[in-house]
Amino acid sequence: MDKIKIKGGKRLNGEIYISGAKNAALPLICASLLTDETVTLTNMPILSDVKSMNALMEQLGTKIDSFDDFIDGHESKTYSYRTPKLESLTAPYDYVRKMRASYYVLGPLLARAGKVELSLPGGCAIGARPMDIHLSSLEEMGAKIEIKNGYVDAEVDGRLKGAHIVFRNVSVGATCNILMAAVLADGITVLENAAKEPEIGDLICLLNKMGAKIKGLGTSILTIEGVDKLHGAVHKVIPDRIEAGSYAVAAAITGGKIELINAQPSTLKTPMQILRKMGVDVSPTERGILVDATHKKLVGEDIITEPFPGFPTDLQAQYMALLTVAEGAGMVTETIFENRFMHVPELMRMGANINVHGHASAIVRGTKKLSGAQVMATDLRASFALVLAGLAAEGETVVNRVYHLDRGYEKIEQKLRGVGADIERIKETGED
Ligand code: EPZ
Numbered sequence: 176m177d178k179i180k181i182k183g184g185k186r187l188n189g190e191i192y193i194s195g196a197k198n199a200a201l202p203l204i205c206a207s208l209l210t211d212e213t214v215t216l217t218n219m220p221i222l223s224d225v226k227s228m229n230a231l232m233e234q235l236g237t238k239i240d241s242f243d244d245f246i247d248g249h250e251s252k253t254y255s256y257r258t259p260k261l262e263s264l265t266a267p268y269d270y271v272r273k274m275r276a277s278y279y280v281l282g283p284l285l286a287r288a289g290k291v292e293l294s295l296p297g298g299c300a301i302g303a304r305p306m307d308i309h310l311s312s313l314e315e316m317g318a319k320i321e322i323k324n325g326y327v328d329a330e331v332d333g334r335l336k337g338a339h340i341v342f343r344n345v346s347v348g349a350t351c352n353i354l355m356a357a358v359l360a361d362g363i364t365v366l367e368n369a370a371k372e373p374e375i376g377d378l379i380c381l382l383n384k385m386g387a388k389i390k391g392l393g394t395s396i397l398t399i400e401g402v403d404k405l406h407g408a409v410h411k412v413i414p415d416r417i418e419a420g421s422y423a424v425a426a427a428i429t430g431g432k433i434e435l436i437n438a439q440p441s442t443l444k445t446p447m448q449i450l451r452k453m454g455v456d457v458s459p460t461e462r463g464i465l466v467d468a469t470h471k472k473l474v475g476e477d478i479i480t481e482p483f484p485g486f487p488t489d490l491q492a493q494y495m496a497l498l499t500v501a502e503g504a505g506m507v508t509e510t511i512f513e514n515r516f517m518h519v520p521e522l523m524r525m526g527a528n529i530n531v532h533g534h535a536s537a538i539v540r541g542t543k544k545l546s547g548a549q550v551m552a553t554d555l556r557a558s559f560a561l562v563l564a565g566l567a568a569e570g571e572t573v574v575n576r577v578y579h580l581d582r583g584y585e586k587i588e589q590k591l592r593g594v595g596a597d598i599e600r601i602k603e604t605g606e607d
Contacts, residue, residue, distance in 0.1 A: 177601065181574070182598075183567055186431045190433065192437060194414070194586075195415060196414060196417070198276075199373070200220060201225070201228055203216055205283050209286060209385065210404075210405040218244075219254050229254070231280065266280050272296075279355070281293050283355045290330045300514070313335070317335055337361060340365065347374065355382070358389070363399065363401070377410075379397075385406055388401075421556075421559050423464070429567055452474075453475070475503035475505035478491065478494050478506070480511050500543075545564050555583045556583075
């Protein structure tokens with residue numbers, strides 16, 4: 176029940192080291208289930224979601240070793256995963272309820288053991304988030320699937336079979352799951368309309384290092400030639416583009432200047448382009464990306480979320496916070512999730528002028544100053560948006576339910592304090 180207290184109004188200045196990507200790390204961990212040899216992942220972020228995934232892996236029979244590491248002079252973790260024998264083929268409700276990315280064990284377990292029971296994740300704070308694409312694709316590969324007592328019961332006689340699958344919708348999760356299922360399948364699988372997010376590129380890199388034969392990296396058509404066996408590998412997790420984009424907004428919203436060390440410009444083209452249009456100087460450096468908002472006035476700009484390389488839904492809330500203090504207006508259109516404006520009422524409590532139209536669009540009219548308040552959000556990115564608003568606001572902001580932030584932002588207070596923010600964590604017990 177920790178809270179974060181921020182005294183706003185400080186111009187942030189300095190550098191922030193960008194950690195390994197949460198949304199790359201989670202499927203990479205599950206890919207280790209595809210072999211009985213050791214898969215070592217370096218540059219792993221220290222996050223509660225990684226801990227939750229590790230707990231599920233141990234339950235399935237994975238032996239995990241962890242080491243403190245230094246990558247480019249910064250603290251990180253290296254984990255090694257070895258699953259000599261699967262001790263369970265079930266991902267129970269308590270794990271999936273805590274973290275829906277637990278569903279990444281579906282493809283690997285079915286490919287390796289021919290059977291899996293996965294508690295079906297329900298809807299969540301940002302939308303209904305069904306799994307129909309994952310399941311129908313596995314059926315096309317020969318799996319028999321039943322939903323029983325809230326569980327997906329999937330089974331295949333022998334090996335999965337290669338298939339030509341056309342996703343009806345671009346889905347990051349389904350692309351990862353079907354890739355992991357197809358690498359050990361019998362024959363060739365072609366995935367059309369696959370997601371192209373950099374985290375998928377990272378998964379393909381690891382799988383190919385493990386002996387998989389996947390072609391089409393970076394495109395929406397992936398061809399996977401199934402192999403009989405995969406082996407161990409060592410892999411460095413890519414930097415977190417969403418963390419980098421979030422701290423870029425921290426620089427912009429405070430009129431500050433931050434170098435995002437390790438951020439990869441190629442993974443952030445659209446969000447950085449929007450920042451430039453809003454009047455922020457953004458330039459690649461030898462070490463990452465420099466975001467400089469010290470000279471110009473911020474102006475409003477329209478944003479529409481789309482699959483990569485479009486503007487990421489995982490930065491929508493943070494950019495909306497930025498628009499609340501820009502001159503003029505910006506229209507925010509959310510096309511990926513049907514309920515991802517939960518931050519709007521909280522931003523309005525801080526003085527933001529936002530008009531929501533239906534579920535998908537909102538007009539944000541800039542206001543001169545936000546004012547600090549007690550706020551809370553029901554998901555990770557919305558919580559970060561409230562931290563950003565707090566950094567820009569007059570007075571004190573207290574962000575409740577900090578556990579959301581701990582799922583996806585490593586050392587958030589330390590990183591922000593390092594660039595001059597007045598921010599502290601309040602440890603509390605009892606109701607939040
Ligand atoms: C991943 O979720 C990310 N999670 C999300 O990050 C991210 O917002 C999302 O991709 C979009 O980029 C992880 O990587 C762990 P999708 P995922 O399948 O895979 C619909 C964060 O804050 N759909 O690409 O669950 C779905 O409802 C999180 O870090 C179906 O209809 O997203 C959505 O509208 C939140 N049927 C759209 O597709 C399916 O079977 C895209 O979802 C699957 C998805």
